[in-house]
Amino acid sequence: MSGVLYGVGLGPGAPDLITLRAARLIEGARVVAYPTLAGGQSFARSIAADLIAPAAVEIVMDVPMSVERAPAQAAYDAGAARIAAALEAGDDVVCLCEGDPFFYGSFMYLFARLSDRFRCEVVPGVTSIAACAARAGRPLVARNERLTVLPGPLPEDELRDRIAGAESVAIMKVGRHLAKIRNVIAGLGLLDAAVYVERASLPQEVVCPLSEAPETAPYFSMILLTKGADPWL
Amino acid sequence: MSGVLYGVGLGPGAPDLITLRAARLIEGARVVAYPTLAGGQSFARSIAADLIAPAAVEIVMDVPMSVERAPAQAAYDAGAARIAAALEAGDDVVCLCEGDPFFYGSFMYLFARLSDRFRCEVVPGVTSIAACAARAGRPLVARNERLTVLPGPLPEDELRDRIAGAESVAIMKVGRHLAKIRNVIAGLGLLDAAVYVERASLPQEVVCPLSEAPETAPYFSMILLTKGADPWL
The missing domain is CATH 3.30.950.10 (Tetrapyrrole methylase, C-terminal domain)
Structure with missing residues (x-):
């Protein structure tokens, strides 16, 4: 049984504007995933920081700053491969997304790569x-x-x-x-x-x-x- | 000291799509308020039902179904007066709003009537x-x-x-x-x-x-x- 890919909206930034569902999923996650931009901090991770279990595996996709699309595509390709491996091993993967995952969210790039092969659930967030x-x-x-x-x-x-x-x-x-x-x-x-x-x-x-x-x-x-x-x- | 008027977004309907902040405010509320339409059930109240304290006072604004605006205006006028009385007595009032309060939400009608006289905080919700x-x-x-x-x-x-x-x-x-x-x-x-x-x-x-x-x-x-x-x- 493969795991479930969760795209979890975290809201605008205040940690208490996370939904109850998102909080429960993050607290229970053995694997979380999120992008960073050019080696910087992840805003999404900072919103959810107090909820992530210390033992959780963190899949970080570092997206380079570039006008060209190819380097960012390569970062999402590599991240999607790591996420797929965790899902195939039976772990659920909780992708952390500031705001709402489908409203200008980078989770869409993972959804496009993985939702045809794995069960995927999107938890909407406060925009x-x-x-x-x-x-x-x-x-x-x-x-x-x-x-x-x-x-x-x-x-x-x-x-x-x-x-x-x-x-x-x-x-x-x-x-x-x-x-x-x-x-x-x-x-x-x-x-x-x-x-x-x-x-x-x-x-x-x-x-x-x-x-x-x-x-x-x-x-x-x-x-x-x-x-x-x-x-x- | 007057109380604070909270307009609290409850999200689309699933009770666990309420934010942590909204849940905390509802659980602690001595006074909640919400509209009903023509004597029907309140969708907003149903979303938050498990969080409302049994002893909480409930201010219900029954809005008649009518093409004319005046009857609905009168219902909101009367509701705003009851909410104002609670605020003046020092109680916070938590207004329950399905979705987000400022996105096609009826809370706007209370905000328009009360926000110039009372401290008002809007808790955004999942649309x-x-x-x-x-x-x-x-x-x-x-x-x-x-x-x-x-x-x-x-x-x-x-x-x-x-x-x-x-x-x-x-x-x-x-x-x-x-x-x-x-x-x-x-x-x-x-x-x-x-x-x-x-x-x-x-x-x-x-x-x-x-x-x-x-x-x-x-x-x-x-x-x-x-x-x-x-x-x-």
């Missing part, structure tokens, strides 16, 4: 969008409103068109695209409706109007535009 | 979108892909235009709009890319291709279109 809205005190969508989720790296013209035609907007992965995105939002006259959130739910969290956002933003930052939300029933 | 994608085995968005969230009650023409210009799409609140939505998706030639999910994470869950969906859908049903997702890094 950064829900966490940012909660911390900013900004209802996202009510009734028949639409929500558009846009990645910050999109080209300026496309961002402008998409935001102009949207109601509520969440812009992910702001990072080094902050100045470009701010420019687009200001050009649309929406600066007053925009809030900037960095590392939601963590001690280093920043929440402020976009007009007062810092000059440089980390990858884990977001801009919320809730121009359409009218929560007063 | 139905994340749960449906997990259960359907459908990655939602990767890399620079966009996600569009549309409510099923939107007019047919608007749904068609929005879906045609989108990448991944989640259509919420399908219910009695199922035939209309299916018609739109079929007309766009996207039927093969669409999956139907009903009551994700609950024992009565249904997951199937949209082409095989039942004739009638409950309110808590969703259609996912992940035509753009390419999770193979």
